[in-house]
Amino acid sequence: MAKGLVKFNEERCKGCELCVSVCPKKIVMLHETKLNSKGYHPACVIDIDSCIGCANCAVMCPDGAISVYQEDVEKSDE
Amino acid sequence: MKPVFEYTRGMLPEETTYCPGCTHGIAHRLIMEALDEKGLLGETIGVAPIGCSILAHHYMNIDMCESTHGRAPAIATGIRRVHPDKIVFTYQGDGDLASIGTGEIVHAAHRGERITSFFINNAIYGMTGGQMAPTSLLGQKTTTSMDGRMQELSGKPLRMAELIATIDGAVFVERVSLDSPGNVRKAKKAIRKAIEVQEKKLGFGFVEILSSCATNWGVTPVKALEWMRENMIPYYPLGNLKSPEEVK
Ligand SMILES: Cc1ncc(C[n+]2csc(CCOP(=O)(O)OP(=O)(O)O)c2C)c(N)n1
Ligand code: SF4
Numbered sequence: 001m002a003k004g005l006v007k008f009n010e011e012r013c014k015g016c017e018l019c020v021s022v023c024p025k026k027i028v029m030l031h032e033t034k035l036n037s038k039g040y041h042p043a044c045v046i047d048i049d050s051c052i053g054c055a056n057c058a059v060m061c062p063d064g065a066i067s068v069y070q071e072d073v074e075k076s077d078e
Numbered sequence: 079m080k081p082v083f084e085y086t087r088g089m090l091p092e093e094t095t096y097c098p099g100c101t102h103g104i105a106h107r108l109i110m111e112a113l114d115e116k117g118l119l120g121e122t123i124g125v126a127p128i129g130c131s132i133l134a135h136h137y138m139n140i141d142m143c144e145s146t147h148g149r150a151p152a153i154a155t156g157i158r159r160v161h162p163d164k165i166v167f168t169y170q171g172d173g174d175l176a177s178i179g180t181g182e183i184v185h186a187a188h189r190g191e192r193i194t195s196f197f198i199n200n201a202i203y204g205m206t207g208g209q210m211a212p213t214s215l216l217g218q219k220t221t222t223s224m225d226g227r228m229q230e231l232s233g234k235p236l237r238m239a240e241l242i243a244t245i246d247g248a249v250f251v252e253r254v255s256l257d258s259p260g261n262v263r264k265a266k267k268a269i270r271k272a273i274e275v276q277e278k279k280l281g282f283g284f285v286e287i288l289s290s291c292a293t294n295w296g297v298t299p300v301k302a303l304e305w306m307r308e309n310m311i312p313y314y315p316l317g318n319l320k321s322p323e324e325v326k
């Protein structure tokens with residue numbers, strides 16, 4: 001299974017949760033305490049080791065706040 | 079680590095004024111990604127509408143022109159006539175294209191203008207505060223149909239893609255939706271094809287993009303995507319209605 005890395009541009013985020021709703025691994029959520037300068041709780045990843053780099057979150061982000069990278073690691077039976 | 083997704087340079091760094099979760103942002107990005115992948119950012123002239131996307135020219139990294147309400151296809155026609163080799167497109171909402179601008183879009187298609195119209199159908203007038211559009215669904219509550227749209231008063235919602243597809247000058251017509259990652263990826267393919275139709279100088283192209291307006295529908299952005307799936311897609315079926323042999 002490919003391993004992924006997600007980077008958030010927290011300042012651009014509007015806290016809409018579209019990324020949260022489409023992550024197949026359910027590891028994206030809004031930060032509970034942090035606020036950006038627009039006053040939104042920015043999205044973040046809670047368990048980056050589970051990320052598969054599918055880019056669903058970035059594809060649905062209307063505000064260009066997400067970049068996704070992928071590393072090919074040995075295939076597991078997952 | 080190889081990049082799988084990076085924000086396209088087709089979009090300028092400026093942040094948009096769109097509400098949280100508004101899929102106008104996705105639609106902008108897909109058109110710019112498609113143009114960038116084809117190396118056409120410097121060869122394209124876009125025409126922005128009146129509506130929430132009035133400031134599209136602040137966000138899209140191409141040459142753009144603003145238009146009066148509904149008149150984008152007429153302005154794009156003028157641009158086409160003096161720039162026969164540029165890629166020329168309009169980006170219009172449903173109040174803009176399917177209401178005040180119905181004459182312009184129908185006759186641009188009828189003349190077979192070699193332009194592409196990207197039609198953002200969010201079933202409402204967003205910018206002005208959520209009034210009923212010709213595309214609002216039966217029973218849909220808006221600020222001008224507070225008990226829900228009634229067929230006896232306002233007829234049934236207008237299916238623009240089907241209407242445009244009846245016109246001979248329109249050679250490419252497809253309806254796509256931005257409700258899910260899979261459908262967003264399909265939307266990008268349709269947008270690429272529509273641009274190819276123009277590159278090959280084949281005729282008028284039309285891509286209807288089902289979009290959300292959480293703010294005026296009065297739901298959360300995530301619920302708005304569900305509302306699209308449950309209510310819009312059944313009435314506005316997705317898929318290609320017309321495509322020339324050359325881009326199949
Ligand atoms: C000639 C004229 N009539 C009316 C308006 C008011 N007006 C501004 S935007 C708009 C409708 C926008 O709705 P839509 O095209 O669906 O785009 P959205 O805002 O939903 O993206 C209207 C009626 C105007 N600006 N000019
Ligand atoms: S989709 Fe984008 S703007 Fe919305 S919460 Fe996620 S990162 Fe933020």
Ligand code: SF4
Pocket residue numbers: 095096097099100101102130200204205290291292293294
């Ligand atoms: S009012 Fe609707 S269409 Fe306009 S920016 Fe907000 S969500 Fe988007």
